[in-house]
Amino acid sequence: MMLFLSNLISGISLGSVYALIALGYTMVYGIAKMLNFAHGDVIMVGGYVCFFATGQFGLPAPVGILLSVLVCTALGIVIEGLAYKPLRQAGSLAVLITAIGVSYFLQNAAQLLWTSNPKVFTSVVGLEPVSLFGLTISDETVVTILACVVIMVALTLFVNRTKMGKAMRACSEDRAAAQLMGINVNRTISMTFAIGSGLAAVAGVLLCSSYPTLMPTTGSMPGIKAFTAAVFGGIGSIPGAFFGGILLGVIESMAKAYISTSLANSIVFAVLIVVLLVKPTGLLGKYVPEKV
Numbered sequence: 064m065m066l067f068l069s070n071l072i073s074g075i076s077l078g079s080v081y082a083l084i085a086l087g088y089t090m091v092y093g094i095a096k097m098l099n100f101a102h103g104d105v106i107m108v109g110g111y112v113c114f115f116a117t118g119q120f121g122l123p124a125p126v127g128i129l130l131s132v133l134v135c136t137a138l139g140i141v142i143e144g145l146a147y148k149p150l151r152q153a154g155s156l157a158v159l160i161t162a163i164g165v166s167y168f169l170q171n172a173a174q175l176l177w178t179s180n181p182k183v184f185t186s187v188v189g190l191e192p193v194s195l196f197g198l199t200i201s202d203e204t205v206v207t208i209l210a211c212v213v214i215m216v217a218l219t220l221f222v223n224r225t226k227m228g229k230a231m232r233a234c235s236e237d238r239a240a241a242q243l244m245g246i247n248v249n250r251t252i253s254m255t256f257a258i259g260s261g262l263a264a265v266a267g268v269l270l271c272s273s274y275p276t277l278m279p280t281t282g283s284m285p286g287i288k289a290f291t292a293a294v295f296g297g298i299g300s301i302p303g304a305f306f307g308g309i310l311l312g313v314i315e316s317m318a319k320a321y322i323s324t325s326l327a328n329s330i331v332f333a334v335l336i337v338v339l340l341v342k343p344t345g346l347l348g349k350y351v352p353e354k355v
Contacts, residue, residue, distance in 0.1 A: 078312020103286015
């Protein structure tokens with residue numbers, strides 16, 4: 064029983080990281096209808112910024128996290144402005160190819176700047192472990208889960224209650240109609256990328272704190288799994304991204320513990336296929352009829 068609880072908590076912690084990344088994916092897709100596959104590499108950039116800020120320059124952890132968020136937010140705006148904005152009227156295939164190109168560009172730029180040698184990331188969480196039901200839960204696990212819940216709630220309130228959030232929902236419904244109503248669509252989409260990239264920075268720092276190895280490809284597999292989580296929960300849905308990430312993390316953790324470590328990734332993607340066969344819109348996704 065204790066082993067099961069330990070694996071469950073580990074899965075929720077891992078799933079919380081996936082959920083944070085998936086929230087960025089689902090924000091961008093929900094508002095801009097773009098699949099930003101460079102999102103995973105923004106995570107990596109956030110990890111490197113925090114690594115150098117805290118490890119090389121000796122800045123306090125909160126300052127390193129803030130710098131990471133600011134750099135990734137600016138990077139998200141630049142990526143959107145240079146790579147995606149010119150393709151606003153282009154087909155989805157052109158946007159997809161561009162996103163893959165941006166992803167490889169960021170990975171290769173990171174290799175040139177920081178080499179491909181793995182770096183040991185020092186955790187930014189300096190709290191005491193928590194004891195619960197006889198289990199010792201690491202401080203990184205507690206902070207990751209709490210951060211994910213707080214960010215999900217804050218993001219939901221932002222989208223539903225603020226003027227910018229309502230503008231984002233309007234752009235998601237009908238971009239042309241939103242523009243006719245006086246909404247600055249370009250600024251709204253840029254803000255969406257900024258928020259998504261800021262979340263990627265937080266996810267990158269928490270991911271590297273829990274799994275302390277940092278390299279140019281650090282964000283690749285977590286990015287793919289987070290995209291899987293977003294689809295699993297219903298891409299475009301903020302609660303869906305949250306629950307999809309948590310479920311994906313738990314499934315992966317249980318598969319590693321009770322079935323096979325080498326087959327864990329295959330099991331995760333197999334579960335996704337089964338879910339989409341039963342419910343193509345994801346667990347919390349809604350069917351939206353296509354306008355003709």
